[in-house]
Amino acid sequence: MSRVIKLANPRMITGIVGREIVKDPYFSLHKLYNTTLTELKTLPESYPYRKETERLTKERLSLLEKAKSVVEFEDAVNARCIENVIQEAKSELLLIRKLPAWAPWEPLVGDAPADQWKWPI
Secondary structure, eight states, rough: OOOOOOOOOOOSOSSTTTTOOOOOOHHHHHHHHHHHHHHTTTTTOOHHHHHHHHHHHHHHHHHHOOOOOOHHHHTTTTOOOOHHHHHHHHHHHHHHHHHHHHHHTTTTTOHHHTTTSSSSS
């Protein structure tokens, strides 16, 4: 049984060297955005990155679901091509999966040097 493609990609090429066309961008992005929202739950609720990424992901998911065409979605998110949006979503998901090991929400181990933010040195 084949899946119905909700928003088929109207392009034959992306115009970006090495970037392949995604035949069913709706399915790819929908899955990536839902996975991102699930993975964000592994981060502390008070962590600002989690809050902002959840907000942005939910906003884009809503735009994706309302879009009547790939071009309409690209315009709504101010993107040159949907393949770039898909790559950004993949990169965001990779980062989210690495954050628990880094725990950037934890306090610093030691005090920062007094002139750390002074420029020029």
